[in-house]
Amino acid sequence: MNLMGRQGQRSTAGHHHQRQYSSDNFLEASSNGRWLQSTGLQHLHTSTSSSIPPLPDYNLYGGGGGGGGGGGGAQALRMYRNAQRSFNGGSEFVSEPTTPPVDSRQSSQRKSGEGSPSEFSPGLLDLHSFDTELLTELPVHGMYDGSSLFNPVRGRSFDDSDPYISNNKQTGRAPALPDNGILKNFTADKDKASSVAKIKVVVRKRPMNKKELAKNEEDIIETLSNSLTVHETKLKVDLTEYVEKHEFMFDAVLNEEVSNDEVYRETVEPIVPIIFQRTKATCFAYGQTGSGKTYTMQPLPLKASRDILRLMHHTYRNQGFHLFVSFFEIYGGKLFDLLSDRKKLCMREDGKQQVCIVGLQEYKVSDLEMIKELIEKGNATRSIGTTGANEESSRSHAILQLAIKRSVDGSDTKPPRLVGKLSFIDLAGSERGADTTDNDKQTRLEGAEINKSLLALKECIRALDNDKSHIPFRGSKLTEVLRDSFVGNSRTVMISCVSPSSGSCEHTLNTLRYADRVKSLSKGNNSKKDILSSTINLKESNTLPLSFALPTASTPEDDGTDAWGDPDERDEFDASEDSSEPEKPIWKENGKLERYSQPPIEHKVHKLNGQPKWRGQSKSDLKNSHSDDDLNALLQEEEDLVNAHRKQVEETMNIVREEMNLLVEADQPGNQLDDYITKLNAILSQKAAGILQLQNRLAHFQRRLKEYNVLLSSSGY
Numbered sequence: 001m002n003l004m005g006r007q008g009q010r011s012t013a014g015h016h017h018q019r020q021y022s023s024d025n026f027l028e029a030s031s032n033g034r035w036l037q038s039t040g041l042q043h044l045h046t047s048t049s050s051s052i053p054p055l056p057d058y059n060l061y062g063g064g065g066g067g068g069g070g071g072g073g074a075q076a077l078r079m080y081r082n083a084q085r086s087f088n089g090g091s092e093f094v095s096e097p098t099t100p101p102v103d104s105r106q107s108s109q110r111k112s113g114e115g116s117p118s119e120f121s122p123g124l125l126d127l128h129s130f131d132t133e134l135l136t137e138l139p140v141h142g143m144y145d146g147s148s149l150f151n152p153v154r155g156r157s158f159d160d161s162d163p164y165i166s167n168n169k170q171t172g173r174a175p176a177l178p179d180n181g182i183l184k185n186f187t188a189d190k191d192k193a194s195s196v197a198k199i200k201v202v203v204r205k206r207p208m209n210k211k212e213l214a215k216n217e218e219d220i221i222e223t224l225s226n227s228l229t230v231h232e233t234k235l236k237v238d239l240t241e242y243v244e245k246h247e248f249m250f251d252a253v254l255n256e257e258v259s260n261d262e263v264y265r266e267t268v269e270p271i272v273p274i275i276f277q278r279t280k281a282t283c284f285a286y287g288q289t290g291s292g293k294t295y296t297m298q299p300l301p302l303k304a305s306r307d308i309l310r311l312m313h314h315t316y317r318n319q320g321f322h323l324f325v326s327f328f329e330i331y332g333g334k335l336f337d338l339l340s341d342r343k344k345l346c347m348r349e350d351g352k353q354q355v356c357i358v359g360l361q362e363y364k365v366s367d368l369e370m371i372k373e374l375i376e377k378g379n380a381t382r383s384i385g386t387t388g389a390n391e392e393s394s395r396s397h398a399i400l401q402l403a404i405k406r407s408v409d410g411s412d413t414k415p416p417r418l419v420g421k422l423s424f425i426d427l428a429g430s431e432r433g434a435d436t437t438d439n440d441k442q443t444r445l446e447g448a449e450i451n452k453s454l455l456a457l458k459e460c461i462r463a464l465d466n467d468k469s470h471i472p473f474r475g476s477k478l479t480e481v482l483r484d485s486f487v488g489n490s491r492t493v494m495i496s497c498v499s500p501s502s503g504s505c506e507h508t509l510n511t512l513r514y515a516d517r518v519k520s521l522s523k524g525n526n527s528k529k530d531i532l533s534s535t536i537n538l539k540e541s542n543t544l545p546l547s548f549a550l551p552t553a554s555t556p557e558d559d560g561t562d563a564w565g566d567p568d569e570r571d572e573f574d575a576s577e578d579s580s581e582p583e584k585p586i587w588k589e590n591g592k593l594e595r596y597s598q599p600p601i602e603h604k605v606h607k608l609n610g611q612p613k614w615r616g617q618s619k620s621d622l623k624n625s626h627s628d629d630d631l632n633a634l635l636q637e638e639e640d641l642v643n644a645h646r647k648q649v650e651e652t653m654n655i656v657r658e659e660m661n662l663l664v665e666a667d668q669p670g671n672q673l674d675d676y677i678t679k680l681n682a683i684l685s686q687k688a689a690g691i692l693q694l695q696n697r698l699a700h701f702q703r704r705l706k707e708y709n710v711l712l713s714s715s716g717y
Ligand SMILES: Nc1ncnc2c1ncn2[C@@H]1O[C@H](COP(=O)(O)OP(=O)(O)OP(=O)(O)O)[C@@H](O)[C@H]1O
Pocket: 001, 205, 206, 207, 209, 256, 287, 288, 289, 290, 291, 292, 293, 294, 295, 296, 387, 390, 392, 393, 394, 395, 427, 428, 429, 430, 497
């Protein structure tokens, strides 16, 4: 969904379309004041019905500082040609993109309304898209000096001195912006800003919607301070219901009563000051389709812009800072500029692995009104469609960037350099395959592409979580763009949106588990993980990994009868490979938490003559601790478990079949046969998953047994 409201016109012909940029629509929505109210900026509401001024007024960067005059055009032409040459593939840029369907109305509006961007528009190929590397530190006078804020220019009130509020001829001067505390934050010590968490994970629960209420679905999410509990209803084999609780803790949990203002204060407000300190920050919303991502994200960029401008014009007054806005979407794995007629963009990586978006238009902005219009324009152009769960679903990932740049030499003769960047990413909604059965081919293809990119994001997070040296950022365009969020001097805020209804339980749990994973990244590597959080979240799992079911082997201390060669050979062991896991708690079937220690059997670190060696274990240890009898007994136990489970499933299936037959016979209106069959099917698939899990466990065990046999035979046993 768009970041700013639902003003886009829907195509009646099909589900898929872009939002239409219609000034009438914006103004109509504006006059309702709905959107502005949601952002807390209702004072910017214009009552006029005249059209929005053309965008070229916005002093595109590169326009020679004079609003895009002739000199700027010539300069841009040179830049454009140079860039074409240096990228050795201008033709690549002009190849026609696969764009989502555009209805005729939009193109006609473009003709009559905005016009196409000038051929030599300075922003057409903005060389500063390459300038993704941050400016090296320059002295910033008055940084964190709040005095300038509270001692405004003599003879003028604080708000009167705000030069960034445009003098709107139609509406008169915009009312003063309320102080939301950002300036006060700036009077605090510099350390305060640097103490802002590198990754912050916030969960937002939306209220139940009409559809869910009509279906009598229950609110299954209980929130308390920064924790939340999901009450999942499950069915036992005998079809009686029971509730399983899943508890999670995050940096903040925002319930259905929390306003968008509070969301802003909790999420983005703390990171705004940091982008003046050579930092890239990203805020993204994640969650199932219809969970409230767009609703949450839509007011944030404008609120952040307000605070950025405030800082630029007070704390950093006359420091040479400039604010630039760009807005693009990733649709079907391709990039489109939402502020430049959906021009296809190209992503490149420079030698320093900085991602550059070639051709992206950046608009230099100096007042909130301009930013508002740009965002509206971008949102109107964004691709939306209809999913089972959301009538106006975002079918693309939308990325809005606020870049702070600064003149290197204090004058405007040289292009300003990047100081910091704040990116807002409204991810497309994730859907399960099962949700897409009613959708047409286009929606399913979109869904597949969306899920692919979200999966790539998961892969990156998993790799980061495991401290992998290679993070697969190139897995998708989305992850390439997000690379900035996770590496270097960055700050990331993830807002996980969840629906409260019982019907979305599975999705909600997926989102929360995902969020939990991201949260663990903020604590560095595995050893630094939040034990409390993993303890709580482990309640979800009652399956004991096989490796931990093995009998305890010998202690790692050798008894002196080392059979693995001379001590020098042992010295070859790399300490870094010693991956002994910290003690972790496990969740037992009886509901009690227990601690286990990973047996030292995992200490396989060296190979001799092609055979694995086990560190710190003597032959006698192995012989004593893992006799054939022990292993066979364990294997038997595992097999018995699988068989018992299989038997249980067969019995359940028989019951279900009988029930189904009875119900089919008595299939009368009002018998809710469908619901019942759905429930029974759910039980069956649950059981089938259980069998699969046990089978995997058995296979794993058999592999381990084989390894033992190899080991024992190589050791002469
Ligand atoms: N916190 C909230 N309070 C009130 N209404 C909400 C809230 N969150 C979401 N909604 C409403 O729920 C509906 C779906 O929300 P939204 O469009 O933001 O979902 P989404 O996650 O962006 O979906 P998609 O991924 O399909 O685009 C909208 O009508 C929105 O107004």
